[in-house]
Amino acid sequence: MEKIRIALAGNPNVGKSTLFNSLTGMRQHVGNWPGKTVEYKEGTFNYDEYEIEVIDLPGNYSLTAYSMEEIVSRDYIVDEHPDVIVNIVEAANLERNLYLTVQMMELGANLVLALNMNKAADEKGFKIDVDKLSQLLGIPVVRIEAVDDTGREELLKSILEVSKSPNNVIDRVEYGSEIDEHIEQLEKLVKEDISEVDAPSSWTALKLLEDDSEVVEKIRESGRGQRVLSEAKKIRGHLNNIFGDDADAAITDARYGFIAGLIQESVKKPKIDKVTRSDLIDRIVTHKYWGIPIFLLIMWITFQITFTIGAPFQDLIDAGMGMLGDAVSAGLGEGFLTSFLVDGLIGGVGGVIVFIPPIFLLFFLLALLEDSGYLARAAFVMDRFMHKTIGLHGKSFIPMILGFGCAVPGIMATRTLENERDRFLTMLIVPFMSCSARLPVYTLIIAAFFVAYQGTVLFSLYLLGIVVAVIIAAIFKNTIFKGKSAPFVMELPPYRRPTLKGSLIHMWERGVLFLRKMGTIILGVSILIWALSSLPIGVEYASQDSVTGQIGTTIAPVFAPLGFGEWQAAVAVFYGFLAKEVVVSTFGILYGVGEEASDEPDPSEEASSGEAPTEEASAEPASGEEVAAQEASGEEAAPEEEAAPEEEEEVAPEEDQGFISAIQGLFTPLSAYAFLVFVLLYIPCLATLAAIKRETNSWRWPAFSAAYTFVVAYIVSFIVYQGGSLLGFA
Amino acid sequence: MDLGNPKFFERMEVIKSMINALNELKVGDSGVVVSYKGKGSLRKHLMEMGFVRGANVEVQRVAPLGDPIEVKVKGYSISLRKEEAQYIEIEIA
Secondary structure (H helix, E strand, O other): EEEEEEEEOOOOOOOOOHHHHHHHOOEEEEEEEOOOOOEEEEEEEEEEEEEEEEEEEEOOOOOOOOOHHHHHHHHHHHHOOOOEEEEEHHHHHHHHEEEEEEEEHHHOOOOEEEEEEEHHHHHHHHHEOHHHHHHHHHHOEEEEEOOOOOOOHHHHHHHHHHHHOOOOOOOOOOOHHHHHHHHHHOOOOOOOHHHOOOOHHHHHHHHHOOOOOHHHHHHHOOOHHHHHHHHHHHHHHHHHHHHHOHHHHHHHHHHHHHHHHHHHEEEOOOOOOOHHHHHHHHHHOOOOOOOHHHHHHHHHHHHHHHHHHHHHHHHHHHHHHHHHHHHHHHHHHHOOHHHHHHHHHHHHHHHOOOOOOHHHHHHHHHHHHHOOOHHHHHHHHHHHHHHHHHHHHHHHHHHHHOOOOOOOHHHHHHHOOOHHHHHHHHHHHHHOOOOOHHHHHHHHHHHHOHHHHHHHHHHHHHHHHHHHHHHHHHHHHHHOOOOOOOOOOOOOOOOOOOHHHHHHHHHHHHHHHHHHHHHHHHHHHHHHHHHHHHHOOOOOOOOOHHHHHHHHHHHHHHHHOOOOOOOHHHHHHHHHHHOOHHHHHHHHHOOOHHHHHHHOOOOOOOHHHHHOOOOOOHOOOHHEEEEEHHHHOOOOOOOOHOOOOOOOOOHHHHHOOHHHHHHHOOOOOHHHHHHHHHHOOOOHHHHHHHHHHHHOOOOOOHHHHHHHHHHHHHHHHHHHHHEEEEOOOO | OOOOOOHHHHHHHHHHHOOEEEOOOOOOOEEEEEEEEOOOOOHHHHHHOOOOOOOEEEEEEEEEOOOOOOEOOOOOEEEOOHHHOOOEEEEEE
């Protein structure tokens, strides 16, 4: 079977992903471009004796070196020479869409133009003469509807045709005689001096006149470009004199001029703009008074669906893993192997799959919001607030809201931000939003010390998280992310009905990616921590004699200035790295709560019943948020399941008087509050760090995140404890 | 161009007064891009998004908090902050 390699290119929001999904179905692979944070998607399908490999290039408006996406796309076309490039364009928005087409023609790409969303254009009153357009461009133009496979057959035929007899359009674009002449002049020099460069020489000449930094740099590196570069500079000066403006502006003008000519001859635009459906929707959702309430309502619904609907499924997973652990324990009896299987392996796997419900739901909802066009409006509505307070893009609001449920989906939602600086900065502050996994810790400490001030203490912690995030954002903006903030130049695409298939595929590929990339990290570290807690062999799990216990004992003095220098607190903080709610169960173990139910206490066993799920040690941050709040039984992941009659009576840790007095012995009210502040701010949990690793495609950022949050937590807790002491609190 | 004609400078004044930065336009105002003050990658990006000389623009909406604005250009809608729009000079139709 013969192979053909094609690439899909086009502006954002023109149905590129829809076409990609409809061509490849589930036979696709998502990853990153080598060394980049830009997403890479490829897939294959068979057609007429051919195996066709499809690369989905990032959605771009242009091929200038303006963004990483543009560079990636451009380099791919230059270096990899795909057999055919299918350029998807929106029929009702041809002018701007063709700008990218023109740039690909300059590159000598072998193009097929797929004219998408013709029905919508017809309704608006556009009349497009496809044959004329095709003739003027010199490339096949095919009408398609990506959502329902209209024109699919014809598109595939065109692809095969041009793969056999490539069209030559490289000299078709006209920039006016003045510029054309100089391109030719420079092209000759390029051919003579640096002929080994992959890209077409006319394109290289053009880019040099545009003063494209990437191309200039490449030519400089080649070592033989002096003559070409100095000539280019001379011509640029000359053009500047003629046009009274930079040459690259003149060239951009000329491209749009060329396009205007094409449109003039092949498209009849509607005379009067009808009030569109999109316009009517926008009048409501970006309304002066209603816009923000509507946005908040949509956020609230997203939050509720992600976390509340996800919770029962997480509880089911918890219960299932618990039963599995029990079964293994029952089958194998107590022992080192059992401990490994139950606490290490099953616990670790549980810690991964427990995230599936909220993450799948989140990605489904994000796909709906994005594909419908609302996400752009949300950013439009919130941008001023986000820009003024923390200097971020309006879209950063969504990850931060999600962070209050769980930082993992919050981090993953940052991929809706196009700008890398905004994306990284948002990832660094999302963990300060107090997630639901911290709630059990708050509940326990409040029950021990602050019963009378419950609401105030809780509120102060949530507020503190937000305040710290704002301050940190301000600091980072002026240090590691120094420079001008990203511009808010963003298309507001027409509203469209998202397709169920598209949203489901989106959800599936993200979910699977999560399992593959983050799952291994979480599982690996969970097992490592299990080993540290179980060694040396024979030691009681997580006791002071275990490696973790010893680590806790060693590092405990570090926390003395914060008011909690006891080894128990240090060990709890250590386990809290797995997931913050594990702090509670760790105290449970260390103070022997729940021993009556279990012969071998360990931090993964709950303070309550021996039947309790055993994988808590590895986390279920997102789950039980509501449950925890309502029943004040925070560390219980699945109270419903366990409410069934059992031999032993269940006691939530904050209702267990013995446990409470043990905690009261460990802290003073002041040091307890400092401890809460520390738990709020310190190192994001393992799953969050894994998400940051996945999203930034580098270990640098999770490492940095862990380090700086530890410092921030230390400083703030220090101020709280020492300041409080000075003020006479105890 | 008849510089000897005293009316010429008067006319120049009138034309000048019709030119506004894009961020100064009100909702519903429309006009034509005449120039862009300043340089750099933002300018290039805006031009590529359609704010080239001679392009028709119309301010469609302002966000609830007063910024950014939504502008129709080249037949589609784009949003930008006022601080970014201030560099684009429009001759009001």
